[in-house]
Amino acid sequence: MTQTFYLLRNKAVPDIDRIEVYEANQGYQALRKALKEYEPKALVEMVKASGLRGRGGAGFPTGMKWSFLPDDGRPRYLVVNSDEAEPGTFKDRELIEKNPHLLIEGMIISSYATGAREAYIYCRGEFLFGSEQLKRAVAEAYQRGYLGENILDSGFSLDIKVYRGAGAYICGEESALLESLEGKRGNPRLKPPFPAVAGLYGMPTVVNNVETICNLPPLVENGPEWYRSMGTEKSPGLKIMSVSGHVNRPGNYEIPLATPLRTLIEEYAGGVKGGRQVKAVIPGGSSVPVMTRDQLDTPLDYESILAAGSMLGSGGCIVIDDQTCMVAVSARLLKFYREESCGKCTPCREGTFWMTDVLERMEAGEGTQRDLDLIRDMADNIAGKCFCPLGDAALGVVVSAMKYFPDEFEAHVTEHTCPMGARLYDTVNH
Amino acid sequence: MKPEWELWAQEAKAEFPKANSALLPLLHRIQSEEHYLSEDTIRDVAVLLKLPVPYVESVASFYSLYYKNPVGKRIIHVCVGLSCALNGSDELMHHLEGKLGIQEGQTTPDGEVSLLEAECLAACNLAPVAQVNLRFVGPVTEDTADQLLTGEVKS
Numbered sequence: 001m002t003q004t005f006y007l008l009r010n011k012a013v014p015d016i017d018r019i020e021v022y023e024a025n026q027g028y029q030a031l032r033k034a035l036k037e038y039e040p041k042a043l044v045e046m047v048k049a050s051g052l053r054g055r056g057g058a059g060f061p062t063g064m065k066w067s068f069l070p071d072d073g074r075p076r077y078l079v080v081n082s083d084e085a086e087p088g089t090f091k092d093r094e095l096i097e098k099n100p101h102l103l104i105e106g107m108i109i110s111s112y113a114t115g116a117r118e119a120y121i122y123c124r125g126e127f128l129f130g131s132e133q134l135k136r137a138v139a140e141a142y143q144r145g146y147l148g149e150n151i152l153d154s155g156f157s158l159d160i161k162v163y164r165g166a167g168a169y170i171c172g173e174e175s176a177l178l179e180s181l182e183g184k185r186g187n188p189r190l191k192p193p194f195p196a197v198a199g200l201y202g203m204p205t206v207v208n209n210v211e212t213i214c215n216l217p218p219l220v221e222n223g224p225e226w227y228r229s230m231g232t233e234k235s236p237g238l239k240i241m242s243v244s245g246h247v248n249r250p251g252n253y254e255i256p257l258a259t260p261l262r263t264l265i266e267e268y269a270g271g272v273k274g275g276r277q278v279k280a281v282i283p284g285g286s287s288v289p290v291m292t293r294d295q296l297d298t299p300l301d302y303e304s305i306l307a308a309g310s311m312l313g314s315g316g317c318i319v320i321d322d323q324t325c326m327v328a329v330s331a332r333l334l335k336f337y338r339e340e341s342c343g344k345c346t347p348c349r350e351g352t353f354w355m356t357d358v359l360e361r362m363e364a365g366e367g368t369q370r371d372l373d374l375i376r377d378m379a380d381n382i383a384g385k386c387f388c389p390l391g392d393a394a395l396g397v398v399v400s401a402m403k404y405f406p407d408e409f410e411a412h413v414t415e416h417t418c419p420m421g422a423r424l425y426d427t428v429n430h
Numbered sequence: 431m432k433p434e435w436e437l438w439a440q441e442a443k444a445e446f447p448k449a450n451s452a453l454l455p456l457l458h459r460i461q462s463e464e465h466y467l468s469e470d471t472i473r474d475v476a477v478l479l480k481l482p483v484p485y486v487e488s489v490a491s492f493y494s495l496y497y498k499n500p501v502g503k504r505i506i507h508v509c510v511g512l513s514c515a516l517n518g519s520d521e522l523m524h525h526l527e528g529k530l531g532i533q534e535g536q537t538t539p540d541g542e543v544s545l546l547e548a549e550c551l552a553a554c555n556l557a558p559v560a561q562v563n564l565r566f567v568g569p570v571t572e573d574t575a576d577q578l579l580t581g582e583v584k585s
Contacts, residue, residue, distance in 0.1 A: 087511045087550035125458075125495045126507075126551055128564040161445065166454055166493030169549065183450025185492040201448050244513040244554030251555045286512060286550075318513055318554070332512050336549050342492075 006218040007211065007240055008254045010098035017133060019140040022101040028146055030217035034109045035154040043113035043220070050224035051236040056081055056172075056209030057285060057314040059235075059302045066114050068196035069204045077205040078111045078119040079181065079195075080213055082134075083165055083172040085124060087286035087336055088316030091240040091252050092210035096123065096130040099214075100137035104160065106216035108146060111158050114206050118159050122177050125166040134162045169340035173388050174207040176342070187344050188388035211240055231257030235301035239315055243269040246276065246321035255300065262296040265319055272321050279322040280404070284313025286333050287393030289400030290320075309400065325420035326405045327412050330398040331359035337394035348391035351382040355398070362409070365417040372409060375402065431474040435460060439478035453479060453489060457496055466497040502537045502544035506578050507561040511550030517569065519558035523547070525575050543579065 005012050015021045022028070034043060048063030069076060080103065084092040095103060103121070111119050123131040138160050141147045149157045163181055165171050171180045175189035178200050199205020215237065219227055228236045235257045241264055244250040248270030255264060261283065265271065272278055280290040283300070288311040291298065298308045305312045320329060338352040355378050358371050379399050382391045402409050411419045438459050442452035456475060461467055467475075467490055476483040490496045508514075508523045523534055526545055530538055537544040553559045556568030560578055567578060 084552045085550055088513055088554055089550075090552040090554050093552045124552065125493065126548070126561065126564060129566070163446070163451070164455070164458060166458065167495035168493050180454070181451060182448075183446075183453035183489065185489055242554065244557060245516050250513075250557065282512075316554070318516075320516065324516065329512060332510075332515050336511065339549050 003254070005254055006238060007102070007214050008094065008099070008252060009102065010094070016099055017097070017101070017137065019101060019137065019144060022099075023144075026221070027101055028105055028144075030220040031105050031108050031146065032152060034112060034220045035152055035156060038220075040113045040115060043109065046219070046224055047113070047216075050219055050227040051234070052212065052215055052219065052227065053235065053302065054209055055211035055215075055239065055315070057086065057287070059312065062208065062212055065196070065208070066110075066206055068194070069114060069206065070197060072204075075118070075203050076114060076116045077200045077203055078107060078114060078116040079174075079178065079200055079205055079207045080107060080119070080121045080210055081172060081174065081177055081207055082121055082123045082127070082130070082210045083169075083177060084127075084210070084314075085169040085172055085340075086314050086316055087333065088242060088244055088282060088318040089285045089314040090242045090244070091315065093127060093130055094252050095210050095214055095240075096121075096127065097133050100133045101141070102214045102217060103134075103210055104137055104141050104146070106213035107160060108141075108151065108158055109216045109220060110206070110208065110213055112154075112156050116206070117157060118161070120181060120200070121160065121162045122171070122181055123162060123164050124171075125164055125168075127164075131162055131164045138162060168342070169336075170342045170388070170390060173390065176388065177207065178205065185342075187342050190387065232299075232301050232303070234303055235312075239300070239312075241268075241300065241315045241317050243317045243319065245317075245319040246273045246324070247271065247319050248273055258299040258301040258304070260296070261291070261298050261300055261317075264300060264317065265296065269319070272319065274321075277322040278319060279324060280320045280326065280329075280401070282310075282316070282318040282320070282397060284311045285316035286318070286336065287311075287389075287396050288313045289396045290326075290404065292404050310396075323420065325363070325418050326401040326408050327359060327363050327418065328420070330401050331356060331363050333397050334359055334394060337390065341390060341394075345386040345388075345391065347382045347385040348394070351378050351391065352394050354378060355382075355394070359398070362412045363418055365412070365415075367413040367416075369413050371413060372402075431477075432463075435474060435478060439475075443479070450479065450481060450489075453481070453486065454493075457490060461496060465503070466500050500537070500541065502542050504542060504579075505544045505546060505561075505563055507546050507548035507551070507564075508534075509548045509551040509553070509557070509559045509561075511548075511554070513550070513554035514557040514559060517557040522558050522560070522570055522572070522575060525572055526578065529576070529579060 052062045053059045168186045170176045171186040176186040180186040195205040253268040278293045334356040338356045341348045343349045442456040446452045476486045559568030
């Protein structure tokens with residue numbers, strides 16, 4: 001199977017992270033075309049026409065987000081969210097490490113379209129190599145005249161700065177990211193106002209995910225009709241799915257949206273390890289509800305996954321085999337949210353702490369019937385009661401796992417042990 | 431305060447002149463030399479950037495990659511996220527704890543190695559994955575785990 005890559009071109013072209021290789025493979029041609037043939041407003045219209053949706057998780061239409069910027073003469077910023085830390089998601093890391101010029105080219109086009117003269121990449125603190133790659137690529141782009149004053153004689157000027165975070169999942173939430181970029185603790189802001197109106201340094205700001213911006217060069221090159229030739233009416237185009245867990249070939253796969261989940265797992269990722277069966281799949285990063293084996297024929301587009309009770313989210317697809325305990329899986333994810341809660345809102349801070357505690361004791365065989373009600377009650381007290389989505393995100397897997405695998409949760413408290421043999425669980429404090 | 435810190439502060443402020451955006455980059459740069467941020471260092475940074483000491487302390491304590499206490503020259507982060515856990519990260523952690531004779535979260539008595547848990551490192555394709563001084567290593571098997579302890583790493 002020979003695939004034409006548009007985003008993960010590094011899979012076909014080695015060393016495309018170097019500017020001369022990138023240029024030799026049509027790199028920065030889309031930028032030339034955008035600056036020469038399009039007015040900024042026409043580019044915004046093109047993005048709207050393409051139906052491109054934000055790839056960070058929310059799936060909000062990108063062109064619409066751009067058009068929320070008020071036209072009031074204040075300076076505008078583009079901020080790229082490269083704070084990738086949602087368990088199961090690792091696409092942005094591959095893009096910035098292996099194909100950084102695609103992002104930079106996309107950022108220049110996006111800044112031109114939205115009227116930003118300054119752009120930032122907020123790179124996760126743990127991505128030391130990724131941030132080095134970005135800084136090197138930005139410096140190369142300056143040398144070749146793609147950044148700085150009067151880019152390619154267009155009259156358009158842009159500076160890009162690479163900013164490294166310092167370890168905090170919450171900074172992937174756009175308003176917390178902006179706080180962090182301003183040198184503060186990464187606590188989410190109250191919305192409204194949204195970043196489009198009052199974002200970085202109080203100015204109108206567009207915050208977009210790395211993968212979203214990487215769609216810009218191929219989109220300008222090939223046009224919105226091409227983009228719409230893939231996927232569905234409401235979910236057009238390409239998506240990178242990160243597949244991990246119990247599969248033979250974990251990795252990033254670039255697919256047309258609406259590719260069946262089964263195709264992704266069996267054909268792209270080589271099926272489940274050891275010839276075992278799928279028990280559950282978390283299709284869109286750890287914050288979304290699980291899907292079950294009988295839902296594998298669901299097409300991977302925003303609407304179909306939603307109809308199946310989950311969300312496409314960031315595209316972080318974690319495959320869980322039939323020998324794995326769903327209480328252990330839930331406990332492990334709750335622990336993540338407990339660690340990463342910023343502590344601002346009581347329901348999230350306390351709720352994730354106690355839910356982890358209860359799930360860990362169930363897994364250790366010390367749970368009681370009452371704990372099952374306690375989990376439901378705590379979930380109910382977190383849901384919709386926090387400033388930002390982190391609290392709700394913590395609930396997706398545990399609530400759905402209790403719905404689809406009630407016997408498993410029940411067995412932990414009636415048999416006072418893990419019926420799956422606690423294969424995954426031995427770092428608990430119990 | 432080291433004499434070069436003043437220059438570093440100026441460089442950070444020149445690159446990120448608005449709000450307090452110079453703070454995180456300056457903390458990163460100083461910690462990469464000092465290995466951790468002592469109370470004195472926090473005070474110095476506050477002076478350099480003309481910020482209140484409690485503010486700098488509050489920001490530094492928010493982020494997991496700023497260390498308040500001395501850490502080893504070699505910092506091993508073992509990812510314990512779900513995808514890594516499904517692929518044996520707990521066993522890997524136990525193996526390293528046994529080899530080093532310390533628990534997760536501790537530093538060897540000679541100050542050489544710190545063993546820390548990391549939440550998902552966004553490298554689930556390399557599960558179980560680890561970082562040595564923030565450089566990715568993975569997938570780590572029991573056979574290759576010793577490379578985390580002795581293998582050459584870039585700083």
